[in-house]
Amino acid sequence: MDKILRPLALLCMLGFSMLLLTSGMARAASQDSGTQAARIDTVSAGPYIIAVNLSKDPPITDEQFDITIVPRDASLKLNGKVIMQPGPGTNGINLPTNLTPVGDGKGSLKASVHIPVQGAWNIVTQLDGPKGAGQASIQVVVGAPGAMAPWLAWLIGSSPLVFIAFWIIHQHRYRQRLLTSRANMA
Amino acid sequence: MAQSKVHATPQSTEIPARTLTTTHSQERTLRRVSAWLLLFFLLQGELGAVWDREWHAYVGRDQFWTPPHTLIYTCVSGAGLLALAVVLWETFRYRRHTPGVDDTSTVAIFRFFHAPLGFSVLGFGALLSLISAPLDNYWHELYGIDIALWAPFHMMGVTGGLIGMLGMVYVFASEAAIERASTREPRRYFGLTALELGIVMTMGSILNYALTGFLQFPIITIGTIHIDTYPLPLVAGCLLFMLAVLRSTQKVGTATLLIFVLMLHTIVVELFVPWAIRTAVDVQHMPYRQPGLIPHFQLDYALLPIAFLLSALIIDFLAYRQQRKTDSPNFSMRTTLIIGALASLPILLFTPFILLKYTPYAPIFLPEKGIPVEPVQMGMIVVVSVIIAMGFGALGAWLGDDFGDIWRWSKR
Numbered sequence: 001m002d003k004i005l006r007p008l009a010l011l012c013m014l015g016f017s018m019l020l021l022t023s024g025m026a027r028a029a030s031q032d033s034g035t036q037a038a039r040i041d042t043v044s045a046g047p048y049i050i051a052v053n054l055s056k057d058p059p060i061t062d063e064q065f066d067i068t069i070v071p072r073d074a075s076l077k078l079n080g081k082v083i084m085q086p087g088p089g090t091n092g093i094n095l096p097t098n099l100t101p102v103g104d105g106k107g108s109l110k111a112s113v114h115i116p117v118q119g120a121w122n123i124v125t126q127l128d129g130p131k132g133a134g135q136a137s138i139q140v141v142v143g144a145p146g147a148m149a150p151w152l153a154w155l156i157g158s159s160p161l162v163f164i165a166f167w168i169i170h171q172h173r174y175r176q177r178l179l180t181s182r183a184n185m186a
Numbered sequence: 187m188a189q190s191k192v193h194a195t196p197q198s199t200e201i202p203a204r205t206l207t208t209t210h211s212q213e214r215t216l217r218r219v220s221a222w223l224l225l226f227f228l229l230q231g232e233l234g235a236v237w238d239r240e241w242h243a244y245v246g247r248d249q250f251w252t253p254p255h256t257l258i259y260t261c262v263s264g265a266g267l268l269a270l271a272v273v274l275w276e277t278f279r280y281r282r283h284t285p286g287v288d289d290t291s292t293v294a295i296f297r298f299f300h301a302p303l304g305f306s307v308l309g310f311g312a313l314l315s316l317i318s319a320p321l322d323n324y325w326h327e328l329y330g331i332d333i334a335l336w337a338p339f340h341m342m343g344v345t346g347g348l349i350g351m352l353g354m355v356y357v358f359a360s361e362a363a364i365e366r367a368s369t370r371e372p373r374r375y376f377g378l379t380a381l382e383l384g385i386v387m388t389m390g391s392i393l394n395y396a397l398t399g400f401l402q403f404p405i406i407t408i409g410t411i412h413i414d415t416y417p418l419p420l421v422a423g424c425l426l427f428m429l430a431v432l433r434s435t436q437k438v439g440t441a442t443l444l445i446f447v448l449m450l451h452t453i454v455v456e457l458f459v460p461w462a463i464r465t466a467v468d469v470q471h472m473p474y475r476q477p478g479l480i481p482h483f484q485l486d487y488a489l490l491p492i493a494f495l496l497s498a499l500i501i502d503f504l505a506y507r508q509q510r511k512t513d514s515p516n517f518s519m520r521t522t523l524i525i526g527a528l529a530s531l532p533i534l535l536f537t538p539f540i541l542l543k544y545t546p547y548a549p550i551f552l553p554e555k556g557i558p559v560e561p562v563q564m565g566m567i568v569v570v571s572v573i574i575a576m577g578f579g580a581l582g583a584w585l586g587d588d589f590g591d592i593w594r595w596s597k598r
Contacts, residue, residue: 061327062250091330093246093475116249117330144327150338153325157338160314160345172588178595 037068045127046134048078052125054140061118061144069099069109069125080127082111087120087139099125118144213279213286214364217302218381220272221357224265224308225384228354228391231261231347235398236455237462244463246475247331250323253466259319265350266312273301273309291364293598303598304356311350318343335402344399351392358384359434359593367597376443382435385593389427390447396423397452397490401545410554411567414547417537418578421530424494425582426589428501428529429522433590438506438515441498449491456488486544493536497529519587526583527576534575 037053044050048071055066067082080099086092092115099109115121124137234257241247241254273295279287280300292300299306322339329337335344362381365372372379378386396419403415428441460481467474474480504525505515517525534550541548551568553559 062323091332093248093331094473095248096471096473098471114249116247116326118327119330145324147328148324153321153338156321157318157340157342158345160342160349163310164345164349168585168588171592175588175591178591 041138043125043136043138044134045125045136047131048076048127048129048134049073050125050127050136052123052136052138054123058141058143059115061142062114062116064112064114067111067113067123067125068102069127071107074105074107076107076129076131078107078109078127078129080109080125082113083124083126084113084115085122085124085137086117087122090117090119090121092117092119092121115140115142118142210286213284213291214361216272216275217305217357218361220268220305221354221361221381221384223268224354224357225387225391227261227265227268228351228388231258231265232391232394232398232451233455233458233462234258234261235347235395237459239398240459240463240481241466242332242334244474244479244481245467245472247326248472250319253462259316262312262315262319262347262350266309266316269305269309269312269353272305273299276301276305291360291598302357302360303596304353304358304360306353307356308350308353311346311348311353314346314349315343316346318346335399336404347395348392351388351395354388355385355392355589355593356596358382358388360596360598362434363593363595363597377437377439378435378443382437385434386431386440386444386447389431389444390451393423393427393444393448394451394455396420401547405547405552408567409563410557411559411564412552412554413567413571414550414552416547417534417550417575420494420537421533421575422578422582422585424497424533425526425529425579426586428494428498429526429583429586430590430593432501432505432515433587434593436515436594438509439502441501441505442495445491445494445498448494449489452490453488456483456485460484484544486540486542490537490540493540494533496532496536500529500532501525517587519584522583522587523580526580526586528579529583530576530579531572533579534572 037055039054039057041052042049043052050072051070053066053068053070055068056063059065069078069080069082071078078099079101081096082099084092084095084097086094095113095115097111097113099111102108102110119142121140121142122137123140124135126135127133234254238252238254238258241252245252276287276292277299280292287300289300291302293303293306294300295306318339322337322343325333325337325339334340358381362379362385365379365381372381375383400416400419403419406413406415428444431440431444432438460483463481466472504517508517509515538548538550550571551564553564
């Protein structure tokens with residue numbers, strides 16, 4: 001019996017170690033890929049040809065993500081900002097964020113942004129440099145967590161009103177008891 | 187909340203009188219210092235709530251941690267943690283049979299905790315508001331930044347806030363009741379003790395809280411006439427607290443004082459909020475939603491409580507007459523209901539006039555433009571609406587009667 005169990009235990013340990021190793025490698029690989037752009041769009045912002053790199057695609061509501069602007073001409077000293085602009089049917093406001101130089105020798109600029117509402121948004125890049133000002137826009141669709149059924153949301157949201165109703169009844173009865181006992185004492 | 191019947195403080199045969207006095211005084215200090223701290227948090231949250239409403243209108247909700255949200259949630263967390271600390275500390279003292287902490291001064295919660303009623307209610311309200319915060323953010327993520335008061339988790343947060351504030355009235359009221367029962371004569375301001383003033387200030391804050399959202403109340407459409415329902419929360423809230431403050435303090439003039447306290451709140455709010463928005467926008471380099479539409483001090487909002495003044499004066503005058511006749515300013519239930527219904531009329535009449543320049547929805551009856559209205563139909567709608575508003579006034583007065591008495595008597 002022991003001769004069977006011991007190799008079986010060894011096999012299990014080996015399998016478990018392989019599993020740990022594989023998941024660890026997978027995690028490391030995913031972290032490595034996280035530093036790369038999830039989406040790259042090459043657009044012209046007036047006189048400037050730029051690559052707009054998004055660190056997440058699709059972006060998720062309220063999760064920070066990076067926008068990196070890489071000009072084709074690395075010698076250009078550009079500055080500017082990105083504006084998250086709500087697209088058609090999206091209830092939001094323009095959210096401007098200034099771009100800051102990355103210092104990678106490619107003249108790249110970067111901004112960390114977040115978008116608060118799901119749906120269609122435009123990422124507008126406004127640049128200024130030696131050739132004047134330019135603007136480019138790319139479209140993104142921002143994802144959100146799965147929607148809760150409205151009836152469930154209302155059930156949860158209005159549950160404290162039940163407490164208030166209960167409390168009013170409780171306090172009314174409590175007062176009636178106090179009044180009765182006072183009347184009896186008198 | 188079950189009420190335990192067995193726990194009692196050991197009597198003076200076991201504990202020297204001086205120790206009893208000291209511990210009793212410690213108990214009073216603990217609860218009263220906590221009450222004033224809670225009032226500070228409440229004022230902070232009140233400013234945050236109006237600031238948030240205006241931030242939505244002028245700037246837009248760009249993220250969860252907007253400056254007004256930061257103010258609101260530090261208030262909710264601060265008040266909630268303070269209430270939790272008091273509940274835990276009082277439970278500990280109850281179980282140690284500390285003099286002054288027994289079944290006459292605490293309520294039992296889940297048969298384990300024993301704490302003053304006000305702190306327990308307040309803690310529950312703060313907890314509800316905190317739970318609603320991430321859920322509300324989730325709702326905004328799904329449906330946009332402009333979902334207003336009538337969203338499920340806004341309602342939850344608002345109700346939590348209201349419960350918390352009612353808890354605060356219980357905190358001040360029970361301490362005022364204990365103070366009245368003691369032999370020591372406290373210092374008075376405007377004829378009220380500091381704790382009674384705390385009650386008035388808290389009630390003023392609750393009314394100001396009602397003003398934060400009253401214009402979001404729905405518009406009902408009958409035929410071609412739109413009817414604003416915003417006067418209903420105003421009428422019910424004002425009548426409730428005007429009568430409750432009168433009954434809980436038993437001082438003629440407190441209904442009018444309450445309206446002046448409310449006006450102080452609205453003036454401070456109007457002085458603070460537009461300035462705070464302009465400053466935060468400047469500091470964060472944010473654009474306004476509509477360029478050129480920049481908030482500024484609005485006298486009509488600051489003086490809105492004037493619309494409630496005549497009702498308060500009527501109530502105080504009637505209470506004065508009642509006191510001269512019966513030695514008590516309390517009315518019978520039937521008189522209270524009649525007063526509630528009648529005193530709602532000046533509010534109904536004056537509020538739209540004061541708000542005329544503040545909002546296009548100020549008139550209560552808004553006929554569809556370009557469509558003539560039958561005078562008989564309009565007359566019927568006006569009469570029915572006024573009767574409903576008077577019913578709300580009577581309901582508010584009835585609740586004011588109930589809660590006013592409980593706040594007068596409760597020492598828990």
